[in-house]
Amino acid sequence: MQYRVRHRWGPAVVMTTAFALAVGSQGAAVALPDAPAKADREFASSFEADDPAPDWTDTVDTGKDGRKRASGVDGGYSTGIPGNVTEHVTGVRASAENTGGREVKENLVDNEPATKWLTFAPTGWVEFDLDAPTKIAKYALTSANDHDERDPLDWTLKGSADGENWQTLDTRAGEHFGERFQTKTYELAETAEFQHFRLEITKNNGAGDALQLADVQLATGDTEVPTPEDMLSFVDEGPVGSPTAKANAGFTGKHALRYAGRHTADGRGYSYNKVFDVNVKVDRRSELSYKIFPSMADGDLDYDATNVSVDLAFTDGTYLSDLKATDQHGFPLTPRGQGDAKILYVNQWNSVKSGIGSVAAGKTVDRILIAYDSPKGPAKFRGWLDDVAIEQAAPERPKAHLSDYALTTRGTNSSGSFSRGNNFPATAVPHGFNFWTPVTNAGSLSWIYEYASGNNDDNLPTVQAFSASHEPSPWMGDRQTFQVMPSAASGTPDTGRDARELAFRHENETARPYYYGVRFENGVKAEMAPTDHAAMMRFTYPGDDASVIFDNVEDKAGLTLDKENGTFTGYSDVKSGGSAGATRLFVYGEFDSKVTGGDSSGVKGHLRFDAGRDHAVTLRIATSLISVDQAKDNLRQEIPKRASFDKVKRDAQKQWDQILGKVEVEGATQDQLTTLYSGLYRLYLYPNAGHEKVDGTYKYASPFSKAVKDNTPTETGAKIVDGKVYVNNGFWDTYRTAWPAYSFLTPSQAGELVDGFVQQYKDGGWTSRWSSPGYADLMTGTSSDVAFADAYVKGVDFDAKAAYDAAVKNATVVPPSSGVGRKGMETSPFLGYAGTDTHEGLSWSLEGYLNDYGIAKMGEKLYKETGEKRYKDESAYFLNRAQDYVNLFDAKAGFFQGKDNKGNWRVDSEKYDPRVWGYDYTETNGWGYAFTAPQDSRGLANLYGGRDGLGDKLDEYLSTPETASPDLKGSYGGVIHEMVEARDVRMGMYGHSNQVAHHALYMYDAAGQPYKTQKNIREVLQRLYTGSDIGQGYHGDEDNGEQSAWFLFSSLGFYPLVMGSGEYAIGSPLFKKATVHLENGRELVVKAPKNSTTNVYVQGLKVNGKRWNSTSLPHSLIAKGGVLEFDMG
Structure with a gap:
């Protein structure tokens, strides 16, 4: 279909006839040429009733040669069973839904089995409104991802003309779904034409507290619907099935422009559809902006819908896509450029901006297009566009604060x-x-x-x-x-x-x-x-x-x-x-x-x-x-x-x-400045004071000791303790980057923070693994051990002996409850590992070795400072324990995996699949823990056959795709959010979305291939911290400043890879210049004048004017201030 309403959004001349007449020399009436419309400077539409409406629907643009700008693409996008009409659903109502988990009613009509509707009741109902009365011949239900006892068992489907008076169309009893994500289709006895449908579920499969369903399809059964010739582009109610966006809405307002089609060619397929007929003059300040929502079914994994961008056709016959325009992150603003950059997230809105004045000043925009262009097929794709604007960008001026x-x-x-x-x-x-x-x-x-x-x-x-x-x-x-x-x-x-x-x-x-x-x-x-x-x-x-x-x-x-x-x-x-x-x-x-x-x-x-x-x-x-x-x-x-x-x-x-x-940078974009300083805010938002000044003395109500009396409406019954205490920190999440950042930027404050957590040990006998505020039983590893050891090795001043004693207690004492200490301690000191009878025992073991290394290094320094032989002996003991990771490496499988207490692998080596999540691994799989021994990178490399072998393993890590497949959920009840987030990183098995991966790219330094560290670190910095202007900004949980501190260190060009060693691994700095104002009054200046989005490789490094040949930097050197000069290329 081609539909067009012609209008220009510039000033129009109103005339009393269709054309003006003038009298010629012979007295004949002749038509005068139309005067050109004055060009506008701005245009905007959110596809709402009061906005400019599209001038074309489902219409391919025509080039200067008169040929359609499309090939290998048609409008045959379809989902579900034949004749599925759920895309015509305009409203959904339900008896209840799980809004907190985004398991909402709209998920039933998103044609995406990985999402679901959940209500915390054994029965429930859902109603669907269509945009017009429709003859339905069949319907289908799809089971959800987990808990088959929550499946529907008995139900009735009803229809209504007015949404109030209902007629029974079908009744089922004793229906069972044999598999997860199974779709079962049911024929109606008679075709029924209604605009409203209601599914009443009267019994589930046995669960007493919940009912769930993935999808409901209503279908005409028609299998001979003609395929539209061209890619679809039309206004509708917006996407459904997003984990973060409101269903059936645009980014703003209630509508958006849908693009959808079928890529039929094996090779390249493309379609440049025209949407708006405009007349906008471009000057140096002109900025194009829009919101884009590429959709992808979880089973597809092709991200084909991300090969999309808005294009502009100019009056001189050129296109923006030919002018080397870039988005706000430096990626090409073309469909292929956006797709290749992997910058667009699927099933979420993305904010795209481009300073088009830098490449198109003086031109006039004639048409605004939505463009799909992908290098290979076949595939089907769809997405939504909203908030298209060409506006005058405000001048970028430094902020006063x-x-x-x-x-x-x-x-x-x-x-x-x-x-x-x-x-x-x-x-x-x-x-x-x-x-x-x-x-x-x-x-x-x-x-x-x-x-x-x-x-x-x-x-x-x-x-x-x-x-x-x-x-x-x-x-x-x-x-x-x-x-x-x-x-x-x-x-x-x-x-x-x-x-x-x-x-x-x-x-x-x-x-x-x-x-x-x-x-x-x-x-x-x-x-x-x-x-x-x-x-x-x-x-x-x-x-x-x-x-x-x-x-x-x-x-x-x-x-x-x-x-x-x-x-x-x-x-x-x-x-x-x-x-x-x-x-x-x-x-x-x-x-x-x-x-x-x-x-x-x-x-x-x-x-x-x-x-x-x-x-x-x-x-x-x-x-x-x-x-x-x-x-x-x-x-x-x-x-x-x-x-x-x-x-x-x-x-x-x-x-x-x-x-x-503390940190100032030059050569940063506005978006990068927002990322940097928002990250520093998150870093220093946590951890939090739990103390108060009472009559001039600091005291706190203890969450670590038993209450001493009952609460009253005006006074606590908690034990009141003298001193300062800090809370709100999960050390498994934060130890890698947040604590080293405190030690680097604010060592005096870091000392107070450490003492504030050691106070927990002095008060309640233990330091929390997860302090919220007391002893929460969550995550693996007593990672305060290595966090505080790292601070001590770097010269941070605190009660080191007490911190050391708390760490040794974690490492040697069977805890009295699950909320403190290490798990598996009944046997792990003797076996050298936590066995498979300990939940996530492999992770407990590998994290334990990292913490033992920290204790060893702390003991080594305490011995040097005190001369007490105890510290020397214990340092040797813990250093030896830190090397026990080798005993959990399954050489036949090529991965670390769990052992039982008799030394047997959990899975036979020949059957082991490193892609399977859970069991012995915390929030990841075998790939996620394949490199968790940075304290002994040489020994780790030897397990993989040497440095080249370690490099090869890292290459395989980055080329093996995470699929978030339900088949690989392992011990988890279903696909967890960490799996989907890791999939959408699109860097193989590297899940920047979770802390367990954050050191892995720097392991290329240990493999003797630092250029791969540099390449991949810069990709993460450029691609996975986007969307700040629309409430995004991170990929995965930020976790109390940890993801922010990763950005901080990596953007400066060095990273605390080996906690407790007092050294940093060298990466690739992000800015042309960064100045760190150190607490001692000196400055550390990081210079990289040739830095750019393409110059990401370190050609050479000078430290204080002298050539530096190592891939690591000692903290003792940079803490004194100085200049790091990176030669980038």
């Missing part, structure tokens, strides 16, 4: 199914006691701020509360929460979450480390500025109606309002299941405006105010883990009554500027 480069919403466009950071927009001071955050789901203790997936019916995000938070990770969950929310409702405001929520647009949101502000669609403005234990909030109302609502996630809390004095007190016992040891939080707050009314019941309540002439109400709020009186005193200490909101904001900004100013 480095903290203004940091975006706290970065990493929030995530879910439990796919992580782009899994962050929330925490406003806080560095290592602060509290976080203060907007909350889009006030009933959640995990994903508390969803960038887009929880948008309302107008596809706008909504805030339901502003909250005190202490969440270290959505997987650990939030705790000790307290919520407030402004309301401009007249009379008594409705305190219900859905009723009080306010919609906003991200462009009206300012999310910085030191400040959060948002203007809602109804005119209310909310602002927050933090201190350590307190915060100041300011709510500005559009009129005289001004209220503040109080609430909490759960009812495990208390609230007392003092209307006469405009104050309140409260407490919170709210905590997630992962919040080990969490104690009661106390809250005290004061308003500056006169209270005119209010009431409370349980945790909910409200106060109504006379907001005065400025319509503003200011709240000063503080917390304590000790008592209400201490919360009140914390407020006095940090935000006295005379303090202004702007002063609190400035003071917080100053603290962040001091931290972020």
Whole structure:
């Protein structure tokens, strides 16, 4: 089909006839030529009703030679059973759904078996609306990925003309799905024409608490639908089946442009479809931008839909795709360029920008195209386009404050199914006691701020509360929460979450480390500025109606309002299941405006105010883990009554500027600056202070020791301990990069942090593996051992003897509970490894060897400093233990794998498959732990046949694709998010999405092939930290600053590969110049003047003017400052 409505979006001349007439010399009427329309400077469309509509639908562009710009592509994209009409579904309703896990009703019609609908009930129903009455002859159901007991067993399918009166079409009982992802088709006795359909599931396959289904297909059964000749390009309701985006919507608004087709050729296939007829003049500041959503079924793995871009046809007959334009990351802005770069994520929205003025200034855009161009087929592809714009880009000027480069919403466009950071927009001071955050789901203790997936019916995000938070990770969950929310409702405001929520647009949101502000669609403005234990909030109302609502996630809390004095007190016992040891939080707050009314019941309540002439109400709020009186005193200490909101904001900004100013760079793009400084914010957001100043002395309520009395509404029953303590850290995640970064950038603060965790040992007898805040039983390895040893070897000052004793206890004592120490200790000191009877025993073993190496190096230095023979002997013992990794290498299989206590491999060597996840491996497979012995890289290389063998193994690692196949889920119940994220890295088995892989690319240095380290590190830096402007920015969980610290070190050109050694591996610096302002007053300057997106290889290195021939750098050298000069090529 070809459909076109001609219009130009420049000024038009209105005439009273179809053409103007003039009188010629002979008196005949002749037509005058049309005057050319004046060119516009900008154009934008989001495919909504008020936007410019496409001028063409499903129409291929024609080149200057008059030939269609398409070959080997048609519009025959189809999914599912013959005649499947689920793409015509316009609405889905359900009895319930699992929104937190993105296991929602829309997944039933995304034609993607890997997603599912889940409801926590044994029965349920789903209704589907079609865009028109449709004759249905059959339907199909697809089983979900796991738990066959949750499958439907009995159900009824009904149809309706009006969505209210239902007619039974089919009833089934005792249906069983023999496999996961199995599709079963059912014929209707008679063809039925309806616009609405309802599936009522009356019984599941035995589960008492859940029902799930992957897909529902409604079909006409028609097998002879004609194939459209050309690639499809038309407006519809947008994609479904995304782990991070709202279903049936554009990136903004309710519509998007779909592109879809079938690549029929074996070789190249392409189609350049025209969409808009425009008249836009390009100048030097012109920027093209758009959002793109390439779709891919999990079983395809061809990423074919990413061979796509917007193209521009100019009036001179040239195309943008011919002009060597690049996107904001330096990749070619052509369909092939985007596809080859692997820059676009599938099943997610991607933000693409290009400064087209640099290549097309002076030209005039005539047509805007959506282009697909792929080198090989056959394949089918589809995706969506939204928010197409050609606009004048604002001049790039340096920001006055480095903290203004940091975006706290970065990493929030995530879910439990796919992580782009899994962050929330925490406003806080560095290592602060509290976080203060907007909350889009006030009933959640995990994903508390969803960038887009929880948008309302107008596809706008909504805030339901502003909250005190202490969440270290959505997987650990939030705790000790307290919520407030402004309301401009007249009379008594409705305190219900859905009723009080306010919609906003991200462009009206300012999310910085030191400040959060948002203007809602109804005119209310909310602002927050933090201190350590307190915060100041300011709510500005559009009129005289001004209220503040109080609430909490759960009812495990208390609230007392003092209307006469405009104050309140409260407490919170709210905590997630992962919040080990969490104690009661106390809250005290004061308003500056006169209270005119209010009431409370349980945790909910409200106060109504006379907001005065400025319509503003200011709240000063503080917390304590000790008592209400201490919360009140914390407020006095940090935000006295005379303090202004702007002063609190400035003071917080100053603290962040001091931290972020440790690193300054030249030659960085705006996006890279955002990545760098947002990363430094994440790094120093954690870990968090757990102590308070009580009468001039630091004390804390212990989450590590037993309570000494019962809590009261005003005072904790926890043990009160003298000293400083720090919490919120999972050492398996952070030891590799975050802790070395603290030691490098802020060694004095690093010493305080270490002492703060060693205090856990002094208090409760152990240092947490995962402190949230107490002893959480999660992850493998007591990795504080090597983290603190590395700090000590690098000269960080702390109680080294106590830290060493805590590490030795971890390494030698059978722990009293699962939340502390090492697992498998009953036998592992004697066997030399944790056997297969220990969950993830291989990982416990390999992580244990790394930690033993750290203990050995720490003991070695302690012996040198104290002369105590104990340290010398123990150092030798632990160094010997650190080499036991060789005993877990299965030479026949060529991989490390688990052994039982008798020495037998878990899997016969001949049957071993390193692609299988779980069992002995933590969040990965055999490939993921193939290089986890950096402490002895020479010995590791020998296992693989020498340095060349290690290089070959790394090559195979990067060329063996991760498929995230259900067949390889191993011991996991289904495909876990880490598998999908690793697949979408698209670097073989290298899963940058998880920390266990973060050292692997630097192992090429040990293999004598540093150029491969350099090549691959730069690919990661350029490709896997994108999307900051739309809430992305990371690939996988950011994890308390670890992914950010990886970016920091790698962009500087060196990395802490061997923790505890005091050395860094050399990589490839990202910037032309970077200056690190060291704590000792000196500077480390990293120069790489010839650096570029293509010049990624180190041709030579000079250190302080002298040629450097090693692939490692000692910390003792760079900590003194100096100059590293990289010659890049």
